[in-house]
Structures are given as C-alpha cells and as structure tokens.
Amino acid sequence: MTFTPFTNTGLHIINLMERLGRAGIFLCTSCLRIITPPYKLSPIIKQIHFIGARSLFLIIISGLFIGMVVALQFYDALVRLGSVAMLGAAVGLVLVRELGPLLTALVIIGRAGSSICAEIAIMRNENQIDALDCMAIDPYRYIIVPRFIGAIICIPILSCVFIVVGIFGGYFVGCVLFGVSPGSYFGGMFDAVLWRDILMSVIKAMAFATITIWVATVKGFYLHLDPTAFGSEGVSKVTTQAVVVSSVSVFFADYIISSIIL
Amino acid sequence: MADKQTKIEIAVGFFMIVGLASISYIAIQLGDLQVLGQKSYIINARFTSSSGLRSGAFIEAAGVRVGTVDSIVFDPEEYQSIVYLAIDEDVPIHEDAVASIRTAGIIGDKFIKITPGGGEYLQPGEEIFETEPSINLEELISKYIFETEK
Amino acid sequence: MSDDKQQNYAINIKNMTSHYGSVKVLDDINLSIEPREIMVVMGHSGSGKSTLFRHILGLKQPTSGSIEVLGKDLTKLDKKGLYSLRKNIGVAFQNGALFSSLNVLENVELPLREHTELDDNTIRIMTRMKLEQMNLADYEELMPSELSGGMLKRAGLARAVVMDPKLLFFDEPSAGLDPVTSAELDQLILQLRDALNMTIVIVTHELESAFSVADRITVMDRGQQIMTGSKEEVKASTDTRIVNMLARKARDEEIDGDAYLDRLMEAQRVK
Numbered sequence: 001m002t003f004t005p006f007t008n009t010g011l012h013i014i015n016l017m018e019r020l021g022r023a024g025i026f027l028c029t030s031c032l033r034i035i036t037p038p039y040k041l042s043p044i045i046k047q048i049h050f051i052g053a054r055s056l057f058l059i060i061i062s063g064l065f066i067g068m069v070v071a072l073q074f075y076d077a078l079v080r081l082g083s084v085a086m087l088g089a090a091v092g093l094v095l096v097r098e099l100g101p102l103l104t105a106l107v108i109i110g111r112a113g114s115s116i117c118a119e120i121a122i123m124r125n126e127n128q129i130d131a132l133d134c135m136a137i138d139p140y141r142y143i144i145v146p147r148f149i150g151a152i153i154c155i156p157i158l159s160c161v162f163i164v165v166g167i168f169g170g171y172f173v174g175c176v177l178f179g180v181s182p183g184s185y186f187g188g189m190f191d192a193v194l195w196r197d198i199l200m201s202v203i204k205a206m207a208f209a210t211i212t213i214w215v216a217t218v219k220g221f222y223l224h225l226d227p228t229a230f231g232s233e234g235v236s237k238v239t240t241q242a243v244v245v246s247s248v249s250v251f252f253a254d255y256i257i258s259s260i261i262l
Numbered sequence: 263m264a265d266k267q268t269k270i271e272i273a274v275g276f277f278m279i280v281g282l283a284s285i286s287y288i289a290i291q292l293g294d295l296q297v298l299g300q301k302s303y304i305i306n307a308r309f310t311s312s313s314g315l316r317s318g319a320f321i322e323a324a325g326v327r328v329g330t331v332d333s334i335v336f337d338p339e340e341y342q343s344i345v346y347l348a349i350d351e352d353v354p355i356h357e358d359a360v361a362s363i364r365t366a367g368i369i370g371d372k373f374i375k376i377t378p379g380g381g382e383y384l385q386p387g388e389e390i391f392e393t394e395p396s397i398n399l400e401e402l403i404s405k406y407i408f409e410t411e412k
Numbered sequence: 413m414s415d416d417k418q419q420n421y422a423i424n425i426k427n428m429t430s431h432y433g434s435v436k437v438l439d440d441i442n443l444s445i446e447p448r449e450i451m452v453v454m455g456h457s458g459s460g461k462s463t464l465f466r467h468i469l470g471l472k473q474p475t476s477g478s479i480e481v482l483g484k485d486l487t488k489l490d491k492k493g494l495y496s497l498r499k500n501i502g503v504a505f506q507n508g509a510l511f512s513s514l515n516v517l518e519n520v521e522l523p524l525r526e527h528t529e530l531d532d533n534t535i536r537i538m539t540r541m542k543l544e545q546m547n548l549a550d551y552e553e554l555m556p557s558e559l560s561g562g563m564l565k566r567a568g569l570a571r572a573v574v575m576d577p578k579l580l581f582f583d584e585p586s587a588g589l590d591p592v593t594s595a596e597l598d599q600l601i602l603q604l605r606d607a608l609n610m611t612i613v614i615v616t617h618e619l620e621s622a623f624s625v626a627d628r629i630t631v632m633d634r635g636q637q638i639m640t641g642s643k644e645e646v647k648a649s650t651d652t653r654i655v656n657m658l659a660r661k662a663r664d665e666e667i668d669g670d671a672y673l674d675r676l677m678e679a680q681r682v683k
C-alpha cells in the first residue's frame with residue numbers, strides 16, 4: 001500500500017509517454033500522407049476558406065487594435081526617453097518578430113483550432129471515422145491532411161496580414177493622433193526590420209501552424225482512447241484540452257524559436 | 263450548390279489577394295527585397311574595433327544609404343577587424359574616403375558612415391585605409407549627458 | 413461449387429478469441445455465414461456483439477483464431493489488402509454516421525467519388541437510384557442534422573450499398589425507432605437482399621426485428637456464442653439464458669442503457 005504514490009506516478013508517466021508516442025506517430029502519418037499522392041485540391045480550398053478566409057476579418061480587427069495599442073504604449077515610453085523617432089522601429093520589430101505570428105496563432109486556436117477539434121471528436125463519437133475506414137477511405141487523407149495543409153498555408157498568410165494591418169494601426173495612432181512624422185515612422189521601421197526578422201516571423205508562423213493543427217486534430221481523433229472522455233462531455237473536454245495544450249505549446253515554441261534564432 | 267461553391271472560391275480568392283498583398287508589402291518594404299536586383303561591389307576596411315557592428319548593417323554617405331555590410335572577419339595577424347562593404351554599383355568611393363562606425367541615435371544600430379575624400383575611385387576588392395572604430399561606451403555616455411544638458 | 417466448402421462461405425470465423433487489454437471479450441467464436449444469407453447477431457450490450465462486428469470489418473485484430481471474409485483471411489491482410497476488401501463490404505452504422513458537413517446526396521455518393529473514376533453525371537444517377545430505393549429521393553438536399561432517426565439510418569444504408577457490395581453489415585437497424593419505422597426498415601433489408609444478392613449481417617438487441625428478417629440467428633452473451641441456428645431452433649431452445657432473453661423482451665429497452673440514450677438523443681433530434 002505504501003507504494004501507491006510511486007505506482008501512480010509511474011502509471012502517469014507511462015500514460016504520458018503513450019500519449020506523446022501516439023501523437024508523434026499521428027504527426028508522422030499525417031506528414032507522410034501529405035507528401036504522397038493522390039493530392040486533392042478541393043478539400044484543401046474548403047479548409048483554406050474555413051481557417052483562412054473566414055478568419056480574415058477577425059485577424060484584421062485584432063491586428064489593427066494590437067498595432068494601435070503597441071504604438072500607444074511605445075509612444076508613451078519613448079517620449080520619456082526622448083526618442084519618439086524610434087516608434088516605427090519599435091512597432092515594426094515587435095509586430096514582425098513576436099506579436100504577428102503569436103497572436104495570429106492564438107486567434108486561430110480560438111476560432112478554428114477549437115472547432116476543428118470538436119468537429120473531429122464528434123466524427124469519432126458518431127462513428128464517422130470508423131465509417132470512413134469501412135468505406136476504405138483513409139481517414140488521415142480525408143480528414144486530417146486537408147486541415148494540416150490549410151492551416152500551414154493560412155496561418156503564415158494571416159500572420160503577414162496581421163503585421164501589415166498592425167503597422168498601419170500603429171501609423172494611425174503614432175502619426176495621425178500623436179503627430180510623429182510619417183517619414184520617421186516608416187523610415188525607422190524599414191531600416192530597423194531586417195530579413196532575419198522576417199525569416200524568424202515566417203518560421204514562427206509555420207511552427208505555430210503545425211502545433212495548432214496537430215494538437216487540434218490529434219485530440220479529436222483519439223477521443224475514444226481517452227478513458228475519461230465520454231460522449232458529448234468528452235467532446236467538450238478534449239476541445240478545452242486542445243485549446244489549452246496548443247496555446248501553451250505555442251508560447252513554449254515561441255521562446256525556443258526566439259532563443260535559437262537570436 | 264454551385265452557388266455555395268462559388269462563394270467559397272470568391273472568399274478564398276479574396277483571402278489570397280489580401281495575403282499576397284501583405285506578403286509583398288513585408289518583403290519589399292520591410293525586407294528591402296531588391297526587386298530590380300540592385301548590383302553592388304565589395305571593398306574592405308580595417309578597424310581597430312568593430313564592436314557592435316553586424317553584417318547587414320547600413321552604409322551611409324551624406325546620410326543616404328549606399329550599401330550594406332557584407333561580412334566581418336577577424337584578422338589574427340594585425341589583431342584588427344576586416345569589414346567587407348557591399349557598395350551599390352553606381353556609387354563610387356574615393357580612395358581616401360573615411361569609413362567610420364557610428365551609432366544611430368543613442369541606443370540605435372551601428373552603421374558605417376563614409377565621409378568623401380578625393381582622388382581616384384576605389385576598384386572592387388580594394389581597401390579604404392582611413393577608418394574610425396566604434397565609439398566606445400564612455401563616449402556614448404558623454405554624448406548622452408551632453409544631449410540631455412542641452 | 414461445393415468441393416471445398418470453405419471457399420463458399422461469405423464469412424468464416426474459426427476459434428476466434430479476442431481481448432481488450434487483459435479482459436477477454438470474445439471467447440472461442442465459430443461462425444460460418446453463407447452467401448445471400450441474413451445472419452442476425454443478437455445479444456445485450458456488453459455481450460460482445462459489437463466487438464465481433466469490429467473484428468469482421470478488420471477494425472480490430474483477434475488474439476487467436478482466424479476470420480475469413482469473402483475468401484480472404486483478415487489476420488493476414490495488410491492495410492492495402494484490407495482496404496481493397498472493404499470496397500466489397502458495405503457498413504451501415506447505428507446512427508447513420510453521416511458526415512455532418514455534407515448533405516444527404518454528397519454523403520451517399522462519397523464512396524463512388526473516392527473509389528471510382530466515374531463522371532459526375534453517372535455518379536449522380538447511381539446515387540439517386542439508391543436514394544429512391546431508400547425512399548429518400550425528396551430529401552437529397554437536406555443536411556444530416558435536418559433528418560429524423562429513421563431517415564439517417566436509411567441514408568447510412570444507402571451509402572453502404574451505393575457501391576453494390578457483396579456483404580452488408582448493419583449495426584442496430586431498429587434501435588431508437590418506433591415499431592412502424594423499424595418494420596419498414598426490415599422490409600427494406602429484405603428487398604435489398606433480393607435485389608442486390610447480398611449477404612447481410614445484422615447486429616441487434618431487438619427481438620422483433622431480429623426474428624422478422626433473419627435466416628439464422630446467433631445469440632451472444634458475455635463474449636460467448638451461446639447458439640447459432642434458425643429462428644425456430646432459437647425459439648425452441650431450452651438454454652436458460654436464451655429463454656430469459658426471449659421472456660425479457662418487453663423490459664429489454666428499459667434495461668438497455670444504450671437504447672435508452674439513443675432514444676433520448678432521437679427525441680432531441682426530432683425537436
């Protein structure tokens with residue numbers, strides 16, 4: 001009896017290993033299916049529509065306000081240092097390096113990741129995935145692949161939109177409201193942002209896209225293997241888990257990628 | 263049916279256009295993507311210290327950007343830093359021009375300032391002999407104090 | 413035709429045992445189903461009938477024993493072989509398992525689209541034929557969420573037979589349906605067998621529908637195959653478990669948690 005805590009810890013570790021392994025194999029299988037034919041375009045278009053086009057407005061609004069608030073904060077801070085000319089550089093760097101990819105990923109996790117997870121979990125719950133298997137249609141190819149490709153295409157693009165809209169949001173606050181000269185705003189920004197920063201931004205967006213869609217699909221796909229998740233309650237549980245796990249993983253990956261590149 | 267499909271396609275098309283516009287804005291404006299393929303030639307300059315200078319830093323002449331730092335190499339014999347400068351092809355540099363490492367503002371990036379001289383123009387691969395190294399910390403602080411007193 | 417009788421079985425299961433983890437869920441199952449036969453597998457929830465179903469479809473591998481489906485040994489097939497075999501098998505799931513993002517027509521034509529090179533028109537015609545057979549012709553534009561339970565099952569059935577399979581599985585055809593709808597569905601199953609010459613395996617816990625369609629019945633209880641025989645043989649059986657089961661039929665649904673839940677969900681869907 002005294003061994004119970006140890007046994008429990010051991011069981012938890014084994015359980016965790018099992019889940020990680022399963023998720024890893026899932027990712028490998030999905031990637032394999034992505035690179036091998038047949039390729040089908042129309043389901044991918046559908047996912048680009050769902051993940052990308054339908055998030056566009058949300059991303060534009062978020063980008064605008066984030067750009068505005070970043071400019072506001074930096075303006076206030078830079079006024080104290082007497083270097084308001086750095087506003088453009090500060091806004092540009094912060095948006096390109098950090099906020100663009102990160103907040104885009106978070107918005108997409110909330111909007112598309114959660115619903116993709118719930119959708120797949122419901123498919124699992126209602127035997128739709130078994131039905132696919134029985135119809136000799138590969139569930140990975142039919143369900144997972146279009147969503148992976150859709151996310152990996154859409155999130156970097158949305159991140160770019162976010163950055164550009166954010167820059168103009170910052171321009172509005174900095175130049176129109178506070179009277180910073182547009183030349184110094186844009187000039188300082190164009191001089192400060194280097195290719196390296198943009199590369200970092202793109203790498204981050206791709207990595208976040210992979211994490212987001214991976215966690216969302218794997219959580220839904222293996223709903224039936226989670227003994228604590230059952231029925232519609234199970235769907236809501238794995239969806240919550242997917243949002244939490246992918247957000248935290250994105251923050252973690254953000255730090256790792258930044259520290260590797262910088 | 264067909265209507266729904268067309269709507270999706272229009273939305274995706276719109277998304278792609280906005281996306282492409284953003285990507286090209288970032289690439290061209292922020293990333294200084296040389297769409298026309300600006301050609302440059304390389305000359306080098308020796309500094310006793312190039313502290314804080316990084317490859318990709320700007321080279322300015324009379325306040326105008328005329329090139330970027332291509333690479334920085336340490337010379338163990340002379341214990342100096344050799345900086346290779348990629349200068350835009352249409353900008354000639356005089357042989358006794360002065361290359362000095364400066365800082366943009368107080369805490370800004372280091373860049374190289376070229377002060378014009380006279381005489382012959384440098385050919386690709388040749389060297390600028392007159393250089394001024396990075397401004398050291400004390401100078402930076404005195405500059406800061408001086409500016410705040412004003 | 414009958415030199416080697418094994419070749420003629422649509423399904424031939426020998427000494428099959430299966431485990432979930434360390435729990436034995438199926439114990440020494442022997443079952444042979446002939447072509448054009450309607451076999452009903454009966455038992456309460458937890459009797460192992462659903463597991464048997466998953467085994468025959470190759471969704472789960474047995475611990476020991478062999479399963480032959482349409483002359484192919486499932487335990488020896490790789491994924492490709494399994495997939496090519498499954499193109500000859502239709503499966504209708506309990507609640508239809510239709511894809512909620514596609515309408516009825518798109519759902520039913522999905523296997524044709526995925527597995528054949530037919531052009532759109534031919535696919536449409538073939539799909540409409542099957543929908544007509546299932547009395548769903550007027551509902552092809554509806555989304556699955558707009559259908560009643562009976563319609564969902566019929567749409568699932570239409571999708572299962574759209575490729576004209578040799579073998580059809582039907583999971584709980586009458587669960588959650590009122591007696592009239594259920595009887596209609598039974599009629600449909602009989603028609604299908606006659607029209608398409610299919611071997612049909614039905615898994616159910618409801619006695620009436622079982623007896624109305626079955627050629628032979630297999631009774632399962634707690635992972636064991638109690639008996640396999642004609643309707644008369646099952647009715648005449650003196651095995652206490654079967655007698656109990658037959659006698660209990662009125663209370664069956666109240667006890668069966670699955671069926672009760674299904675019914676609740678059904679009621680909500682109708683609302």
